Amino acid sequence: MLDRLQFIKQRFDEVSDLVIQPDIIADQKRYVQLNKEYKDLKGLVEKREEYLNVTGNLKEAQEIISDGSDAEMVEMAKMQLDEAKERLPQLEEEIKFMLIPKDPEDAKNVMVEIRAGTGGDEASIFAGDLFRMYTKYCEGRGWRTSVVDMNEGTSGGFKEVIFEVTGEDVYGTLKFEAGVHRVQRVPQTETQGRVHTSAATVMVLPEAEEFDVQIDMNDVRIDFFCSSGPGGQSVNTTKSAVRMTHVPTGLVAQCQDEKSQHKNKDKALQVLRSRLYEMELAKKQEEDAAKRSSQVSSGDRSAKIRTYNYSQGRVTDHRIGVSLFDLDGFMNGNIHKLIDELQLVNNTEKLKESEVY
Known part of the structure; x- marks a missing residue:
């Protein structure tokens, strides 16, 4: 899943550069298509960022608990770990649904x-x-x-x-x-x-x-x-x-x-x-x-x-x-x-x- 999200991030960066090019703006059909792709990818890129943050928090909390030298930090880390463990499965499910290929007609009036x-x-x-x-x-x-x-x-x-x-x-x-x-x-x-x-x-x-x-x-x-x-x-x-x-x-x-x-x-x-x-x-x-x-x-x-x-x-x-x-x-x-x-x-x-x- 992370590999696919990384590919999507790369494509999002490409599209972000393309939509501001004068020759693309002049080509109405291409401009509309790229704008739509930009909107579709933006939500996934934001979910990817959240996923990386949550997994990062989980790893950090595990390291603090494993170290165990600061009781107060360990207590906070346990709370952080619980939050991350609760959010991660929800986030993975949300990303799975977002990765389902969309029908190109869905965005139409x-x-x-x-x-x-x-x-x-x-x-x-x-x-x-x-x-x-x-x-x-x-x-x-x-x-x-x-x-x-x-x-x-x-x-x-x-x-x-x-x-x-x-x-x-x-x-x-x-x-x-x-x-x-x-x-x-x-x-x-x-x-x-x-x-x-x-x-x-x-x-x-x-x-x-x-x-x-x-x-x-x-x-x-x-x-x-x-x-x-x-x-x-x-x-x-x-x-x-x-x-x-x-x-x-x-x-x-x-x-x-x-x-x-x-x-x-x-x-x-x-x-x-x-x-x-x-x-x-x-x-x-x-x-x-x-x-x-x-x-x-x-x-x-x-x-x-x-x-x-x-x-x-x-x-x-x-x-x-x-x-x-x-x-x-x-x-x-x-x-x-x-x-x-x-x-x-x-x-x-x-x-x-x-x-x-």
Whole structure:
């Protein structure tokens, strides 16, 4: 482990020198890549320093105790030794997890798409509840959310809503939310108090940069149309909404959230690029899944991943068999406990497969 940490320290020093070179700063793609690598390595270098300090303290304490000439120093050394022995296994475990190779997409921003599934109006209301849950969670993390497109339900909520999330390690945190979310509750429209089951599908797309996906605009059909929904008198009179169709794949992206046609066009292109990138990423994930059986699915949009049971105040994640009995708090954005569990299971699996373990 120390050999690997020494190699990482050398690479960190190299990257630290490179990111301040004028020719690197001028090359935007290279500069972004090196900056990301710098951030990833910095945490490990800091852990390495702590590890060296703790092992140094342990050795020093052992030497003082072995010498035994100063009773007061020996007493202090024993305390130092106990602290070092307690911290060292924790530190080794933390470093092992940090040495797990990261998915390059984890640091990316995301496009989240929530679509109402089976259940009619109740499914749309549930899609709205999920949107609120995620935006509150993102707000708590200090991430910024921005609606790209929405199609409101007839009784509230959304038939579909797409929003962008920007921040640190967004995709690595939210990617396990992709899949079918199921709700069991008595709908507002139900007069006889019967519990109904409805569903919504969540897709989490890593936001692709221009150098991730090259789109030939000759392959894209662009249509302009009038916006629908709230937005004032100009909504149905100005063709500001934009729909883009990528002819070779049939993928469609649209945006009508902004009043400016130009801004809607930029956002629609961003969504289209992310969908194309996600399509390629899904192929890679399928290939990876064929090599190893992962318990935690991140991207299978047809898999039922979670059930929200209102009568029991319970939310259950079926992939890891964990239930929480704080549904109100969960729907108010306190979803970190399940996300942490999902990340832990995924990292433990990776750790078993890696050379670190």
